[in-house]
Amino acid sequence: MFRTALIAAIFLVVGFVGGFLLSNAINRNSVNSQPTIQTSKDVGGGQGDLTPEDIEAAEEALRKEPSNFLLKKRVGIAFYSYGFNKSDVEILERAERILEEARLKFRNDLEVLIALGNSRFDIAFFGKRPAYYVKARESYLEALTLDPKNVTLLLDIGNSYAFGEAPNHKEALSYYTKGLLINPTDERLLQVAATSSIATGDPTAARKYLERLRKVNTSNPVITEIEAALKETK
DSSP states (O other), rough: OHHHHHHHHHHHTTTTEETEEEGBBBBTTTTHHHHHBBBSSSTTTOGGOOHHHHOOOHHHHHHOTTTOOHHHHHHHHHHHHHHHHHHHHHHHHHHHHHHHHHHHOOOOOHHHHHHHHHHHHHHHHHHHOOOHHHHHHHHHHHHHHHTTHHHHHHHHHHHHTTTTTOOHHEEEEEEHHHHHHOOOOOOHHHHHHHHHHTTTTOHHHHHHHHHHHHHTTTTTTTTHHHHHHHHHTT
């Protein structure tokens, strides 16, 4: 039997933190392209430059304009990006609160729903609060109704099952395979489809995904990790 720890390690090597393929610097949809907040100074191109004064100034602006939902959206997305870059759970929690408020106005706003889901996923991951994976999944599923062919959303929903307190790799696989029907050469999906196949006790399927991954990118660094996990199934 494979070692569960090895499977978990592969997911970390693959780099899925809140849906991010960190090893390949893949951005989640278009969330990070949102305009930054303008607070006590122009923070320019990176939320990583935010200071405590900037953050407090943004919160103060929200207190002064409680009905400005566009401001809530901008600040929430900026806080999310900063919180993710800094692995700062407190800022991610602020982002979730603000984005949930923005959602009351922008119920069909894909960017708000994605950022809200991402905030919740990263609270779960960085804060070790597995209940937030379920909350993240709810946001992603709502976003999926607006963009049903968004493979990154399908990936993130699958990851919410794979990373849960009681990992459900069978359910995760159902979303990974849906994504692969849309984009058969998505490396991220092929990687986790192979890994979840091993976790569900189906090394044959895992080898098929691995071969597809090799055809897409023979230099993919996760290939050796998946091969090692497959050896553990013997």
